[in-house]
Amino acid sequence: MDSGTRSTRVLALRMAGTAVAVALAVGLTPSTATAAPRRPSDTQIAQAQAQADAVAGRIGELTGRLAAAQDTVDAARAQAVIALDEYQATEAAAQTAKQQADTAAAAAAQATADLGVARDDVVAFARRSYMQGSTYPEAAALLTAGDPGQLIERAALLEAAGAHRSDVLDTVTVLQQQAAAADEVARTTLASATALQEQAAATLAVAQAAEASAREQAAALDTQQAQLQTELAAAQAQLSGLIGERAAADRVAQVAPQPTPAPTVSVPPAPSGNQEQAGSGNASAAQQAIDAAMAYLGTPYAWGGGGTRGPGPGQAPDLGIIGFDCSGLTQYAYAQAGISIPRNSRAQYAALPKVSSDDLQAGDLVFWATDPSNPSTIYHVALYLGNGKVVQAPESGDVVKVSTMWWRGYAGAARPSA
Numbered sequence: 001m002d003s004g005t006r007s008t009r010v011l012a013l014r015m016a017g018t019a020v021a022v023a024l025a026v027g028l029t030p031s032t033a034t035a036a037p038r039r040p041s042d043t044q045i046a047q048a049q050a051q052a053d054a055v056a057g058r059i060g061e062l063t064g065r066l067a068a069a070q071d072t073v074d075a076a077r078a079q080a081v082i083a084l085d086e087y088q089a090t091e092a093a094a095q096t097a098k099q100q101a102d103t104a105a106a107a108a109a110q111a112t113a114d115l116g117v118a119r120d121d122v123v124a125f126a127r128r129s130y131m132q133g134s135t136y137p138e139a140a141a142l143l144t145a146g147d148p149g150q151l152i153e154r155a156a157l158l159e160a161a162g163a164h165r166s167d168v169l170d171t172v173t174v175l176q177q178q179a180a181a182a183d184e185v186a187r188t189t190l191a192s193a194t195a196l197q198e199q200a201a202a203t204l205a206v207a208q209a210a211e212a213s214a215r216e217q218a219a220a221l222d223t224q225q226a227q228l229q230t231e232l233a234a235a236q237a238q239l240s241g242l243i244g245e246r247a248a249a250d251r252v253a254q255v256a257p258q259p260t261p262a263p264t265v266s267v268p269p270a271p272s273g274n275q276e277q278a279g280s281g282n283a284s285a286a287q288q289a290i291d292a293a294m295a296y297l298g299t300p301y302a303w304g305g306g307g308t309r310g311p312g313p314g315q316a317p318d319l320g321i322i323g324f325d326c327s328g329l330t331q332y333a334y335a336q337a338g339i340s341i342p343r344n345s346r347a348q349y350a351a352l353p354k355v356s357s358d359d360l361q362a363g364d365l366v367f368w369a370t371d372p373s374n375p376s377t378i379y380h381v382a383l384y385l386g387n388g389k390v391v392q393a394p395e396s397g398d399v400v401k402v403s404t405m406w407w408r409g410y411a412g413a414a415r416p417s418a
Contacts, residue, residue, distance in 0.1 A: 060255035083207035094196035269412025272375035273350025278415035286363020352414035
C-alpha cells in the first residue's frame with residue numbers, strides 16, 4: 001500500500017471517529033451510542049474533510065498574517081538603519097570638511113601674516129632709501145661723485161637698490177594674491193562644512209523619525225502577534241482533534257514560511273566601489289578582530305553607538321544606552337587588529353575587496369540589503385565566524401551575540417584583512 005492510500009484510509013478512520021464524537025455530542029441514545037460503529041457516509045467524510053480543510057486554511061491565513069506583519073516591521077527597521085547609515089556617511093563628510101576648513105583657515109592666517117611682513121619690508125626699504133639719499137634722482141647722484149671710482153660705486157648701488165625695490169614689491173604682490181586665494185579657499189571650505197553639518201542634522205532627524213516609526217510598528221506587532229498566536233494555537237488544536245496530531249503537524253508545516261536555504265552555487269557580491277576580489281587575507285588580523293568583537297558579547301545594541309574606541313552612546317531614541325550598532329561593532333573589531341574601515345555598513349562594503357559566498361572565511365564581513373542586487377540598500381553587517389555562525393549587534397533591545405548565518409537578503413561579503 002502506498003503512502004497516499006494509507007493516508008487516505010487513516011484520514012477516513014479519523015473522520016469516522018470524529019463523526020461518532022459529534023454524534024455523541026448531539027445526544028444519541030445510549031443504545032445507539034453503544035452499537036457497533038457504522039462506516040461514516042460519504043457525506044459525513046466530505047463534511048469532516050471540508051472542516052479540516054477550513055481549519056488548515058485558517059492556520060495558513062494566520063501564519064501568513066504573522067509573516068506579513070513581521071516583514072512590514074523588518075522593512076521599517078531596515079529603512080531606519082539605511083537612514084542612519086546616510087546620516088553617518090554625511091556626518092563623516094562634514095567632519096572631513098570641517099578639518100579641511102580648519103586647515104584652510106590656518107593657511108589663510110599664515111598668508112595674511114606673511115603679507116604683513118612683506119609690507120613692513122616695503123616700508124623699511126622706503127625709509128632706508130630716503131635716509132641714505134638713494135631717492136635722489138639718479139643723474140644727480142652720479143654727477144656729485146668726487147672721482148671715477150665713486151661714480152662707479154654709486155652706479156652699482158643705485159642698480160642694486162632698484163633691483164631690491166623691485167623684488168620687495170614683487171613679493172608683496174605675490175603674497176597679496178596668495179592671501180586672497182587662501183581666504184577664498186577658507187571661506188569656501190567653511191561654507192561646505194557648514195552645509196554638510198546642516199545636512200547631517202537633517203538626515204539624523206529623518207533617521208530618528210524612521211526609527212521611532214519602526215519601533216511603534218514593532219510594539220503594535222507584539223500586541224498583534226499575541227492575539228494571532230492565541231488564535232493560531234486554537235486552530236492547531238482544533239485541526240489536531242480533527243485529523244490527529246501528526247497529520248496536523250504535517251499540514252501546518254506545509255503552510256509555514258520556509259527559511260531561505262544556503263545557496264548551492266556561488267553567490268557573487270553585489271558590485272559596489274572596490275570590486276577587487278579579495279585575496280587570502282591575514283588570518284592573524286582576522287582572528288584579532290573576531291576576539292575583539294567576542295569580548296563584547298552581551299553588550300547592549302545602541303542605535304548609532306560605538307566605533308573605533310569601543311562602545312559609545314547611542315543616538316536618540318537610544319540616548320543613554322552605551323553599546324554598539326552593527327557597523328560600530330565591526331569598525332571597532334578591525335581597529336583592534338590595526339585595520340581602519342569606514343564607520344557605516346554601506347561604506348564598509350564599498351571600500352573593501354569582495355568575497356563570493358563559497359569563499360567565506362572567518363573574519364569576513366557579511367552584509368544584508370533590502371534589495372541584494374543594490375548595495376545602496378545595505379542595512380546590516382556582521383562578522384563571520386565560520387561554520388555558519390556570525391557575531392553581530394542585531395537591533396535595539398538586543399545585545400551583541402553569536403547567531404546562525406541567514407541568507408534571506410544576503411548582499412555579499414568583504415575581507416578587511418586582504
